[in-house]
Amino acid sequence: MCGISVVFQKHCLSQDVYNDFLLSLRKINHRGPDDEGVVLLNTNTNEFKIIQTEYTHTSTQNLTEISSVNIQSYNLLLGHRRLNILDLTNKGHQPMQGTDGSWIVFNGEIYNYIELKEELRGSGSQFKTNSDTEVILEAYRIWGKNCLNKFNGMWSICIWDAPNKTLFTSNDRFGVKPLYHYEHQDGFHLVSETKQFKCFSNIAIGLNKKHLDEFAQHGMLDSDQDTMYTNIHRFKKANYSVVDPLKYVNKDILNHQICYYSINKVSIGKNENQAIEQFRELLYNAVKIRMRADVDFGFALSGGLDSSAILYMAKTIGKHETMTGELIGFSAVFPGFKEIDESAFIKIVADDLPCKTNYINPIEEFSLDAFENHIYFQDEPVHSSSAFSMQCICKKVKAAGVKIIINGQGADEVFAGYHHHFYRYCRQILIKGKLPEYFSLVRQYAELKGISKKRIHSIVVSEISLAAKIKLGIAKFDHALLKYWNKIDTMDEMLQRDFDTFQLPYYLRYDDRSSMVSGVESRHPFLDYNLVEFGYSLPNNLKIKDGWQKYIIRKSMHEIPNEIAFRKDKKGFLFPQDHLFETYSSGFGSYLDYNERTLGVRLPSKNKFDNYAIGAWLRVNNL
Numbered sequence: 001m002c003g004i005s006v007v008f009q010k011h012c013l014s015q016d017v018y019n020d021f022l023l024s025l026r027k028i029n030h031r032g033p034d035d036e037g038v039v040l041l042n043t044n045t046n047e048f049k050i051i052q053t054e055y056t057h058t059s060t061q062n063l064t065e066i067s068s069v070n071i072q073s074y075n076l077l078l079g080h081r082r083l084n085i086l087d088l089t090n091k092g093h094q095p096m097q098g099t100d101g102s103w104i105v106f107n108g109e110i111y112n113y114i115e116l117k118e119e120l121r122g123s124g125s126q127f128k129t130n131s132d133t134e135v136i137l138e139a140y141r142i143w144g145k146n147c148l149n150k151f152n153g154m155w156s157i158c159i160w161d162a163p164n165k166t167l168f169t170s171n172d173r174f175g176v177k178p179l180y181h182y183e184h185q186d187g188f189h190l191v192s193e194t195k196q197f198k199c200f201s202n203i204a205i206g207l208n209k210k211h212l213d214e215f216a217q218h219g220m221l222d223s224d225q226d227t228m229y230t231n232i233h234r235f236k237k238a239n240y241s242v243v244d245p246l247k248y249v250n251k252d253i254l255n256h257q258i259c260y261y262s263i264n265k266v267s268i269g270k271n272e273n274q275a276i277e278q279f280r281e282l283l284y285n286a287v288k289i290r291m292r293a294d295v296d297f298g299f300a301l302s303g304g305l306d307s308s309a310i311l312y313m314a315k316t317i318g319k320h321e322t323m324t325g326e327l328i329g330f331s332a333v334f335p336g337f338k339e340i341d342e343s344a345f346i347k348i349v350a351d352d353l354p355c356k357t358n359y360i361n362p363i364e365e366f367s368l369d370a371f372e373n374h375i376y377f378q379d380e381p382v383h384s385s386s387a388f389s390m391q392c393i394c395k396k397v398k399a400a401g402v403k404i405i406i407n408g409q410g411a412d413e414v415f416a417g418y419h420h421h422f423y424r425y426c427r428q429i430l431i432k433g434k435l436p437e438y439f440s441l442v443r444q445y446a447e448l449k450g451i452s453k454k455r456i457h458s459i460v461v462s463e464i465s466l467a468a469k470i471k472l473g474i475a476k477f478d479h480a481l482l483k484y485w486n487k488i489d490t491m492d493e494m495l496q497r498d499f500d501t502f503q504l505p506y507y508l509r510y511d512d513r514s515s516m517v518s519g520v521e522s523r524h525p526f527l528d529y530n531l532v533e534f535g536y537s538l539p540n541n542l543k544i545k546d547g548w549q550k551y552i553i554r555k556s557m558h559e560i561p562n563e564i565a566f567r568k569d570k571k572g573f574l575f576p577q578d579h580l581f582e583t584y585s586s587g588f589g590s591y592l593d594y595n596e597r598t599l600g601v602r603l604p605s606k607n608k609f610d611n612y613a614i615g616a617w618l619r620v621n622n623l
Contacts, residue, residue: 002031002032002080002081002082002083002094002106002107002108002192003025003028003031003032003080003081003107003192003193003516004078004079004080004081004105004106004107004156004158004179004190004191004192005021005024005025005028005077005079005080005189005190005191005192005196006076006077006078006079006105006158006167006189006190006191007021007076007077007187007188007189007200008043008075008076008077008167008187008188008189008243008245008248009075009076009186009187010075010185010186010187010245010248011075011186012071012072012073012074012075013040013071013072013074013075013077014071014072015071016201016202017077017200017202018066018071018077020199020200020201020202021038021077021079021199021200022038022053022079023199024079024189024191024196024197024199024200025038025079025080025081025196027193027195027196027198027199028081028191028192028193028195028196029055029081030377030516030517030518030519031081031083031107031192031193031516031519032080032081032082032083032519033081033083033519034082034083034084035055035056035057035080035081035082035084035090035093036053036054036055036056036079036080036081036082037050037056037060037078037079037080037082037093037094037095037105038050038051038053038056038077038078038079038080038095039051039077039078039079039095039103040069040071040074040076040077041074041075041076041077041078041103041160042073042074042075042076043075043076043160043165043167043245043246044075044165044245044246046101046162046165047073047074048074048097048103049064049069049074050062050063050064050095051063051064051065051066051069052064052065052066053066057090057093059090060090060093075187075245076160076167076245078095078103078105078158078160079095079105080094080095080105080106082094083403083519083521084294084295084403085109085293085294085295085403085404085521086109086113086130086131086132086292086293086294087129087130087131087294088294088295089129091128091129091130091131092129092130092131092133094106094133096131096133096134096137098134098137098138098140098141098162099126099137099138099141100141100162100163101162101163102137102140102141102159102160102161102162102163103159103160103162104133104136104137104140104157104158104159104160105157105158106133106136106155106156106157106158107155107156107157107177107178107179107192108153108154108155108156108157108172108176108177109132109153109154109155109521109523110132110135110136110151110152110153110155111152111153111289111290111292112150112151112152112153112289113131113132113135113153114292116135116139116150116151117135120135120138120139120142123142125138125141125142130294132153136151136155136157136159137159139151140159140161140168145168145170145240145242145260148170148240148260148261149260149261151172152289152528152529152530153172154172154174154176154177154523154524154527155170155171155172155177156170156171156172156177156178156179156192156235157169157170157171158190161242165244165245165246166242166243166244166245167242167243167245168240168241168242169190169235169240169241169242169243169254170239170240170241170260171235171236171237171238171239171240172237172238173237173238173261173529174237174238174410174499174504174508174527174529174532175234175236175237175238175505175508176508176512176524176527177192177512178192178193178234178509178512179191179192179234179235180192180193180194180197180227180232180233180234180235181232181233181235181254182197182203182205182231182232182233183231183251183252183253183254183255184202184203184251185250185251187248188243188251188253188254189203190235190254193379193513194227194228194229194232194379194380195376195379197229197232204231205229205230205231205232206229206230206231207228207229207230207623208226208227208228208229208230209599211226211227211228212228212599212614214479215381215610215614216610216611216614217479218479218482219383219607219610220479220481220482221380221381221382221383221506221509222234222380222505222506222508222509223481223501223502223505223506224501227380228379228380228381228617233254233255235254235257236257236259238259238260238261238262239257239258239259239260240257240258240260241253241254241256241257241258242258261529263496263529263532263533263536264533265533265536265537266533266534266537267537268534268537268538268539272542272555275538275542275552276552276555276556278534279531279534279552279553279556280313280556280557282528282530282531282534283309283310283313283525283526283531283556284313284316284317285528285530286525286526286528286530286531287310287313287314287317287406287525288317288321289528290406290523290524290525290528291314291317291323291406293403293404295402295403295404296328296401296402296403296404297328297402297403297404297405297406297523298328298329298330298358298397298400298402298404298405298406299311299314299327299328299329299330299355299405299406299407300329300330300331300393300405300406300407300408301329301330301331301346301349301350301355301357302331302332302342302345302346302408303331303342303343303344303345303346303347303348303349303564304342304345304408304564304567304570305408305411305550305553305554305557305560305564305565305567306408306411306412306417306526306550306553307407307408308349308557308560308564308565309408309411309553309556309557309560310406310407310408310525310526311327311329311349311353311355312353312557312559312560313525313557314327314406315327315353315559316559326354326355326356327353327354327355327356328355328356328357328358328400328402329346329349329350329355329356329357329358330357330358330360330393330394330396330397330400330402330405331343331346331357331358331359331360331393332359332360332361332362332389332390332392332393333346333359333360333361334361334362334363334574334575334576335361337363337576337579340574340575340576343359345563345564345567348561348563348564349560349561349564352561358396358397358400359396360392360393360395360396362385362388362389362392362575363575363576363579365388365392365395366388366580368584368587370388371388371616372616372619372620373620374387374388374391375613375616375617375620376620376621377391377513377514377517378509378510378513378514378617379509379513380509380617381610381613381614381616381617382510382613383506383607383609383610383613384575384577384609385574385575385577385580385609386510386574386575387510387513387514388575389574389575390510390511390514390515391513391514391515391517391518393405393514394514394515394517394518394520394522395518397515397518397520398518398519398520402520403519403520403521404520404521404522404523405515405520405521405522405523406522406523406524406525407511407522407523407524408524408525408526409504409507409508409511409522409524409526409527410499410504410524410526410527410532411526411550411553412498412503412550413495413498413499413503413504414495414499414526414531414532414535414536415535415538415543415549415550415552415553416491416495416540416543416544416549416550417549417550417570418498418503418549419570420494421491421494421495421498421543421544421549422445422544422549423456423459423460423463424463424488424489424490424491424494425441425491425540425543425544426438426441426442426456426460427460427463427464427467427489428489428490428491428540429441430460430464431464431489441544441547442456442457442460443547444546444547445547446547447547448547448548448568449568450568463486466486467486467487467488467489470483470486470487471487481501481502484497485497485502491540491543491544492536492540495536496536499532511524538552548566554566577609581608588608588612590615591611591612591613591614591615591616591619592611592612592615593615594615594618594619595611595614595615595618598618598623599618
């Protein structure tokens with residue numbers, strides 16, 4: 001897990017561009033505090049220079065002082081900030097050169113690198129390091145773009161393909177690792193965080209007021225390739241691009257990306273027991289390969305189903321693989337706030353496993369300065385203070401000397417964990433006329449949640465009525481995505497839209513920033529593509545059954561105590577926001593004033609926290 005910066009100039013680089021480039025790397029020191037690497041390249045001749053910077057590890061070979069280089073002889077800069085996770089020696093230094101002269105900068109992890117290395121050795125490949133970076137280079141050399149479908153992991157990759165003299169860029173299947181691009185007539189920039197663009201004096205960026213308005217009015221964030229800045233776009237997940245510098249005649253080249261992956265349907269066992277066995281095997285493998293590291297790792301522990309499932313599977317893996325060392329958990333707690341504090345559930349899991357648990361109280365960490373610092377590192381506003389809680393947890397992870405945290409992100413979007421998934425499933429059943437099944441499910445859910453059947457039925461019927469009005473053109477929506485979301489009749493389609501557009505992209509962005517600000521790598525077993533494909537092939541009655549959501553997880557993880565496996569509530573990383581608003585009322589109020597002074601209008605107040613986050617974001621970015 002690292003950070004990158006890439007600059008291409010159609011003609012030649014300058015000292016000013018190089019200086020700005022170094023600043024852009026320093027902006028993301030937090031992503032890679034262990035090492036810094038810079039390579040200058042001439043895309044016409046493949047000539048290169050490995051540059052010695054202030055933060056380059058001294059044992060790096062063939063270093064050159066920038067003062068002795070004619071910068072105008074080069075037109076491509078590759079930069080990297082390294083967080084040591086695999087192969088802690090300097091052999092894992094990036095940019096890394098391959099056997100064919102190609103160069104790579106890479107942010108992420110390829111979890112199945114060991115298996116791929118053995119496969120590549122069968123093709124004659126030889127390796128000098130124990131890093132997954134070298135495996136990527138060799139995989140690309142042997143298989144070309146097809147290597148992407150062999151990777152199991154998360155990545156943003158830029159490879160200077162020396163034999164073909166092209167720049168190959170790719171993002172992972174689900175967009176876990178960030179990659180942003182900016183293009184102008186003379187070239188382009190690729191970076192890990194949007195704040196890096198502000199370091200370049202030769203590019204002009206402005207506030208994307210349309211995107212800001214979408215967030216203020218509808219809560220839409222990270223739903224497409226747009227960002228809060230004009231002309232800055234996120235590279236598409238599951239896509240790659242190939243740029244030939246000789247054919248770079250205008251901007252928007254990087255917008256021409258090619259999709260290499262879509263979620264496939266897989267075969268599911270004939271009955272529930274077979275599906276359970278299949279799920280357990282997939283989760284076992286997903287957790288196992290995410291426990292591969294040359295540094296210590298820990299687990300997010302909320303006392304909920306998803307994080308508990310991962311921890312109990314890790315315990316099983318430890319027994320089977322004869323792994324040593326105790327399980328380490330990290331939790332946010334809120335003493336005195338019973339409605340959100342999960343200490344009792346966390347203790348049940350920690351005592352039962354057992355698991356050494358590290359606690360942090362985000363309320364004690366909070367101040368307006370801490371809030372603004374949090375918003376700055378998020379790069380965009382956030383919906384709630386949950387992201388702050390996650391950032392506090394990762395701060396605790398770093399303080400414990402741990403570099404990796406494994407969490408349950410993605411389970412809800414695949415296995416139907418949110419309340420609206422249940423209501424959409426009911427709508428689907430009712431539309432199909434399966435009345436006995438519908439009323440049985442409503443009754444079971446009502447009993448579990450302690451709410452009335454009449455209320456559930458009212459919500460479902462209201463949703464059906466709204467969808468019908470939309471389809472007839474009676475109900476109007478000024479936002480196409482929200483209109484589409486309300487028209488969806490099936491839970492399957494809603495799950496995929498939440499996964500692709502409405503929810504998961506936002507959660508992944510805040511998860512990445514919350515962890516990387518402390519130099520911590522966040523890993524997600526439920527986003528293993530094999531498990532995702534299984535989930536989207538699973539019949540709905542194994543996702544929601546007898547009123548229980550994420551049914552397959554609950555039934556599969558028999559090790560988990562019933563108090564956890566069959567909890568009736570759902571919380572996640574919450575925060576007593578009303579307490580914050582009251583305690584820091586004048587400070588939060590100033591953010592609304594800042595919004596009005598900067599934008600010229602008072603933003604709508606559908607969500608107080610959203611508006612406060614916008615004001616803080618505008619302030620810390622001097623907009």
